[in-house]
Amino acid sequence: xxxxxxxxxxxxxxxxxxxxxxxxxxxxxxxxxxxxxxxxxxxxxxxxxxxxxxxxxxxxxxxxxxxxxxxxxxxxxxxxxxxxxxxxxxxxxxxxxxxxxxxxxxxxxxxxxxxxxxxxxxxxxxxxxxxxxxxxxxxxxxxxxxxxxxxxxxxxxxxxxxxxxxxxxxxxxxxxxxxxxxxxxxxxxxxxxxxxxxxxxxxxxxxxxxxxxxxxxxxxxxxxxxxxxxxxxxxxxxxxxxxxxxxxxx
Ligand SMILES: Nc1ncnc2c1ncn2[C@@H]1O[C@H](COP(=O)(O)OP(=O)(O)OP(=O)(O)O)[C@@H](O)[C@H]1O
Ligand SMILES: [Mg+2]
Numbered sequence: 001x002x003x004x005x006x007x008x009x010x011x012x013x014x015x016x017x018x019x020x021x022x023x024x025x026x027x028x029x030x031x032x033x034x035x036x037x038x039x040x041x042x043x044x045x046x047x048x049x050x051x052x053x054x055x056x057x058x059x060x061x062x063x064x065x066x067x068x069x070x071x072x073x074x075x076x077x078x079x080x081x082x083x084x085x086x087x088x089x090x091x092x093x094x095x096x097x098x099x100x101x102x103x104x105x106x107x108x109x110x111x112x113x114x115x116x117x118x119x120x121x122x123x124x125x126x127x128x129x130x131x132x133x134x135x136x137x138x139x140x141x142x143x144x145x146x147x148x149x150x151x152x153x154x155x156x157x158x159x160x161x162x163x164x165x166x167x168x169x170x171x172x173x174x175x176x177x178x179x180x181x182x183x184x185x186x187x188x189x190x191x192x193x194x195x196x197x198x199x200x201x202x203x204x205x206x207x208x209x210x211x212x213x214x215x216x217x218x219x220x221x222x223x224x225x226x227x228x229x230x231x232x233x234x235x236x237x238x239x240x241x242x243x244x245x246x247x248x249x250x
Contacts, residue, residue, distance in 0.1 A: 002026040002049070002168045002199055007060035009041075009048050009224075014056065018044045020224035022060070026168060026199040033202045033210055035235060036221030037243050042203045043087050045221075046170045049201075050084040051077045064168065079111035081167030085157035085174050087203075092144040097156065100144045101126055105163050129162040133189050150177030158189045169193065170201045175209040187212030207239040220246050 002025065009019035018041045026032045036042055048055050049062060051074035062069050069077050092100060106116040117125070130140060133155050145153050154174050161169055171190070175183055190200070190213050202213055210218070210232060218234040219226045220243070227246045228234065 001028050001063075001065055002201070003061070003063040003066075004045075004049075005061045005063070007045075007048070007062065008058040009044060010056050010058055012054050012056050017058075018055075018224050019048070022221075022225045024219065024226055026201055028167075028199055029194075029196040030217065031194065031200040031202060031213060031215045033204060033215040033218045033232075033235060034221055034226075035204060035218060035238055037247070040221045041224040042221055043172055044224075046084050046087075046172045046201070046203065049077075049168075049170060050074060050082055075107065075111065078164070078166075079108050082170070083161050083164055083166035083168065084170045085154070085161060085172060087172040087176070089145050089148075089153040089157055091146045091148075093146050095144050096141055097144045098126065098140045101140075101160065101163060104160065108164060125163060126159075129159050132192070133159055133162070134185050135159055151179055151182045154178055155182065155186060155189075158186050162189060162193060165193075167197065168199050168201065170203070172203045173205065174202075175204055175206060183209065184212060207235040210235050222246050 004022055004024040007019050007022040008017070010017045022045065034042055044055065048057065051072065057070055064080055064082065069080060069082070072080065102122050105122065109116050126140065127137060130137060135155050139148070139152065145156060148156065154177060157174065174186060178186060187209070202209070202215060204210065215232050218230055218232060220228040220234070220238065222243065
């Protein structure tokens with residue numbers, strides 16, 4: 001379970017406050033969607049949970065299964081089970097995707113005190129996950145995300161998620177840039193990972209994704225806090241009416 005309590009965050013030089021007393025709980029087994037206008041702080045929230053260093057937490061707590069993770073390094077948070085699929089996945093020239101995936105997975109296993117995978121076992125798992133996501137095996141030999149299309153990058157994020165088996169999966173606009181078939185394939189990949197001991201935070205602008213990944217709860221974010229929570233019908237209401245009712249509330 002992920003619990004965020006009274007989170008206040010500014011960018012590191014203190015020039016701008018982005019999160020303003022945000023409260024949010026993601027229960028195990030739950031898919032929580034976050035919707036909200038551009039600039040409301042959704043990506044910032046995902047970065048702060050994952051431990052990106054450019055932000056200063058002024059107040060509040062982020063608890064994973066009751067343990068405050070704010071003092072942990074990003075790699076320690078990853079080992080604890082936090083995963084972020086980026087809105088804009090990063091290109092890593094010179095590092096083959098396969099090499100990256102193996103390093104990421106083994107680093108986490110080591111951090112958890114578990115044995116690293118043998119190469120054949122790693123290859124077996126990776127190919128199985130790639131096949132499900134219809135990721136061509138030739139792509140795994142290429143440098144990570146370099147020259148990948150927008151949709152290919154998003155699939156690669158989900159492949160990483162499938163391999164790492166996180167406790168809390170944060171998807172930041174994973175649907176943006178996906179064609180209709182890719183949206184279905186990626187959604188199936190996400191749905192296959194739904195489990196009673198895993199929570200999802202799905203950031204999206206479009207109700208359509210939520211037809212594929214049906215959320216248990218929808219939260220509306222505005223001006224750095226959650227201003228409304230409801231069931232999946234809330235996404236339909238937003239689609240029809242926009243954010244006007246919630247912008248005044250903030
Ligand atoms: N490093 C930074 N320096 C200056 N401003 C920043 C920085 N990071 C975020 N911001 C600002 O904080 C606000 C929130 O940004 P954020 O990316 O979290 O929004 P968002 O809700 O994800 O928007 P979108 O829906 O467009 O992805 C924006 O106004 C953004 O310009
Ligand atoms: Mg964003």
